[in-house]
Amino acid sequence: MKLILKDLEFGYSSQLILKKISMELRPSEMLGVIGPNGSGKSTLIQCIDGLLKPKNGSILLDGTDIKGISRKEMAKKIGYVPQTSSRSFFPSTVLDAVLMGRRPHLGWRSSGGDVKKAIKVLRLMGIENLAMNDINQLSGGQQQKVLIARALAQESSILLLDEPTSNLDIKHQLEVVEIIREMVAERGISAIMAVHDLNLASKYTDRIIMMKEGRIVDQGVPSDVLTQENIRSVYGVVAEVINNNGGSPHVIPVKSLRHQKIPELGNFPSKISQKEHAKVIA
């Protein structure tokens, strides 16, 4: 399924949160969305899922504007995993929570087939042992996996993930992103993932969209987008970018440009040139 955004704008009263966003998501692609807090990543994702109504512009799913698609039809096409920070759940078993993802496909009753599908997804996420546990008793990482499992049970062709790795330890971060990557490869679905960790974005996504203050400032393959210049102008951070065994770029943050302090020459990392240094000072 192909997703195209044309000149999308969203905002409340006079203030625009998203400005002239044009982008596309290709079939079987994993797209990363990066940018500082408040740059509009979550808003963009919620607009794509139709949870927020854009002011201008259009969102096309295989050529059809999503305005003309009912909520239930949308749920069959797009799965959404919201941010989980400080979230409390109604008591429910993990299996019931995942079964909710089958909702767009069911009537009043859940069939045995739906329960089996939910169990299959749990097994895929490696949390089948927790099937009958109360979701509130799980750790943050496990809860995140349950929410992703629910979105997978939805069997949509596009997956939207809003910071799926926030609050997770390294092991869970990698596991979660690897599973999404595998889904994209094996099931031919595509995914948009808003993420703070630039190196996760670099390693696991096909393309990256970089946002600042509601605009897309750069997009392309990770090695084109994750440059020292981009990171400095978008995040206000001095970073070193090294090439990871000829593969994806690796970002090493050095310091923020908080007070625009003049860094001491001697302490500067080797990769940052004198020219770069001069720019910082300016």
Add this chain to the structure above:
Amino acid sequence: MADSPRKEVSMNLSELEISDEEILNSYQKYMGRKAIFIVFSILVLVLAAGLAGSMGQAKITIWDGYAAFFAKFFPNYFSSSWLAETTIWNLRLPRIALGIIAGISLGIAGCIMQGILKNPLASPYTLGISAGASFGASLAIIGGAGLVGGDYLIIGNAFAFSLLVSLIIIGFAARRGATPETMVLVGIAILYIFSAATTLLQYFGEETAVVQAVFWSVGSLDRASWSKVLIAGSVVALSIPLLMMKSWDMNLLTSGDDSARSLGVNVNRIRIYTMAIISLMVSSIVCFTGTIGFIGLVAPHITRIIIGTDYRYLIPASGIVGAILVVGSDVISRNMIPPIIIPVGVITAFMGGPLFLYLIMKRRMGYF
């Protein structure tokens, strides 16, 4: 060394193989327990109804009561005396049936309101629907004014005003940017407005009329009759399937508005749809019984604690638990100081209050 045993246990647990069949089995058992609870509570309700049927001037045992009930349907299998049959069918059963209908309506209404508004305090009473009914009734009793005349003056007024309250709440809910909190706050504001209006009416009213109005507002089953049972009963019978149809959507609402919407639920439409049906259901019982407090609040909480939040089971179970509470309270209300019948609304509040405090103390209400 010290921390090794614990680590081993957790390792073993995570490596434990579990087959699909095992998961499926334990899931079916878990669903089965909910169904068993519903069957069990129906049995308790039948028992409570039998107990209520055995009480009164004419001495009829529980078993005679059941026999008299079934003799009407299966005259070949059950035999009953004329006295038992007339007493049960003409005097006691309308009261019991109205109590059951009231309990079911209020229990289900509370359960769904708490769910869709995400508020443990939501109930027909706390959202002002009962206050609207009381005002309507007072207006008819004290002011003699109403929308329909004759026998149905009081009932018609109570019905109209409780529905008006719901319409105001729904009107606010339909506005852009309305949240569940908006609906709760609007309900509470209306509760105060109508309470004040009722007080004003009573302040200027004639003494006997005021007494009558106060008696009306304290919920009671004394005014039960078969025609009332028929009206309220058919509304409930129609409402339940319409509400049950939306069980899945209500389940999804528990995971948050955004999640529910992304899973295909039109969140605002569900709130308005269910509120509209609930209002009609509650209005059509409250106009006959007056305000029976606490059932709408307590019955869903008790049921949630026992069977969890799956609305496919929670809706019917809350209704049955509500019915048990009303019929049970009625039994108590007739036996505290016989032959005086204390209004059932007083008993439900007296029983419901402490029960609610107990639940809060036990901290078993971690759902909101």
